[in-house]
Amino acid sequence: MLDFDDPIPLPTSQLLADANQPLANQPAVEESALATSADSTPIAAPPATPTLMKTILPRRLPELASSLNPVSIGHKSVDTDSIRIIGGKHYDVRQPVPVKYPSVREHFLNARNNFWTPHEIPMGDDKVQWNTGVLTEEENWLFKCNISYLTASDNLVPDNLSNVILQQITANEMRQYLRWQIAEESNHIESYFFILESFGLDEKGQGQIFSLYQDVPELVNKLNWNLTFTNHLLDCEYPQASPEANTALLEDLISYYVFEYLFFPLGFSQVFALARQGKLRNTAQQYQYIWRDENLHAINERWLILQIIKENPSLWTAKMQERARAIVNEAVELEIAFGKATMPNGGIAGLSVQSYAEYARLMGDNLLKSLNLKPLFNIKEHPMLWLAEFEMKQEVNFFEGRVRDYRVGTALDWN
Numbered sequence: 001m002l003d004f005d006d007p008i009p010l011p012t013s014q015l016l017a018d019a020n021q022p023l024a025n026q027p028a029v030e031e032s033a034l035a036t037s038a039d040s041t042p043i044a045a046p047p048a049t050p051t052l053m054k055t056i057l058p059r060r061l062p063e064l065a066s067s068l069n070p071v072s073i074g075h076k077s078v079d080t081d082s083i084r085i086i087g088g089k090h091y092d093v094r095q096p097v098p099v100k101y102p103s104v105r106e107h108f109l110n111a112r113n114n115f116w117t118p119h120e121i122p123m124g125d126d127k128v129q130w131n132t133g134v135l136t137e138e139e140n141w142l143f144k145c146n147i148s149y150l151t152a153s154d155n156l157v158p159d160n161l162s163n164v165i166l167q168q169i170t171a172n173e174m175r176q177y178l179r180w181q182i183a184e185e186s187n188h189i190e191s192y193f194f195i196l197e198s199f200g201l202d203e204k205g206q207g208q209i210f211s212l213y214q215d216v217p218e219l220v221n222k223l224n225w226n227l228t229f230t231n232h233l234l235d236c237e238y239p240q241a242s243p244e245a246n247t248a249l250l251e252d253l254i255s256y257y258v259f260e261y262l263f264f265p266l267g268f269s270q271v272f273a274l275a276r277q278g279k280l281r282n283t284a285q286q287y288q289y290i291w292r293d294e295n296l297h298a299i300n301e302r303w304l305i306l307q308i309i310k311e312n313p314s315l316w317t318a319k320m321q322e323r324a325r326a327i328v329n330e331a332v333e334l335e336i337a338f339g340k341a342t343m344p345n346g347g348i349a350g351l352s353v354q355s356y357a358e359y360a361r362l363m364g365d366n367l368l369k370s371l372n373l374k375p376l377f378n379i380k381e382h383p384m385l386w387l388a389e390f391e392m393k394q395e396v397n398f399f400e401g402r403v404r405d406y407r408v409g410t411a412l413d414w415n
């Protein structure tokens with residue numbers, strides 16, 4: 001039996017065997033077959049490295065510059081004009097220069113400069129409140145649903161990025177940004193985990209809260225809605241970069257733009273409403289930092305959608321524009337249903353289901369306008385202006401704490 005301290009055996013013979021077979025459908029190769037020729041005359045084993053390189057690497061360039069394609073031999077440089085945000089051809093996406101989209105590199109630098117860690121936010125006051133029954137029964141239900149949904153949804157975003165989006169993106173700087181975003185979403189999940197852990201809940205208690213999204217139809221419906229777009233792209237039978245695949249990609253990106261721009265802020269507003277009543281203010285501070293990240297994600301997502309449309313104008317048909325509006329309409333309906341399910345008695349102190357629904361419609365309209373589309377609801381006034389208190393302006397520290405020492409310098413505008 002192998003011991004964990006045993007050295008890992010190097011499968012040299014298997015590497016040689018792999019190197020001498022076509023890449024697809026490789027049959028198993030016996031070691032003895034490498035050491036003898038057909039007439040059983042012993043032959044010298046070829047030098048390992050040159051054989052491996054020569055056989056595995058492709059002799060011609062892949063058609064599409066996807067990260068899943070092998071390294072493109074012979075293309076050590078690429079001109080800016082040939083780089084495309086999706087569907088780029090005949091270059092290797094692993095080369096960081098030239099930078100075709102400097103604003104996306106800026107997105108990355110901004111995000112990196114805003115990095116924070118949940119563990120630096122003191123949670124002691126919230127622990128006391130959680131354990132001394134400060135929250136009403138309604139507030140308790142709302143909070144549990146809220147953190148359960150947000151945790152599950154923050155898991156969906158990186159899954160979508162890694163499983164379907166990164167395969168399509170053919171600009172190095174955007175790939176770099178999206179990989180950083182995946183790390184940030186993991187940091188958000190850690191934040192939710194840390195919140196419940198800080199309350200003193202054991203694994204069983206945490207699990208009962210985290211798994212709530214599976215029991216409440218309005219929560220699981222919202223999650224499944226986004227998953228449908230991911231799966232549609234995963235199951236797409238059309239080739240990458242075909243008009244059909246690009247349309248599915250655009251739909252998926254719009255649904256996740258909804259995530260970053262609408263679903264998350266609406267969810268955060270519920271905990272900010274509690275904080276306005278002096279409840280769970282430490283948790284609200286965690287949410288503030290997450291919200292700041294989600295704003296940057298939304299900015300980048302919008303940029304990506306608009307750039308794809310700019311480079312592929314034939315995708316942005318009148319039908320597709322109506323489809324985008326229908327997607328946002330569905331999202332708003334799901335969000336309103338979520339609001340009703342999490343606030344079954346019409347609201348909590350400082351937050352009514354009605355104003356929550358208005359906020360969802362307002363954000364839906366704003367999202368559509370940000371894509372140059374006609375709004376659906378024409379909401380005139382922001383129903384929850386007090387949310388500005390919780391919006392993190394980079395030059396202002398809202399709370400004391402070491403997190404403020406992280407550099408904050410990002411303007412949250414759309415330019």
Ligand SMILES: [Fe+2]
Pocket residue numbers: 154157184185188290294
């Ligand atoms: Fe997130």
Ligand SMILES: [Fe+2]
Pocket residue numbers: 157185260293294297
């Ligand atoms: Fe995000």
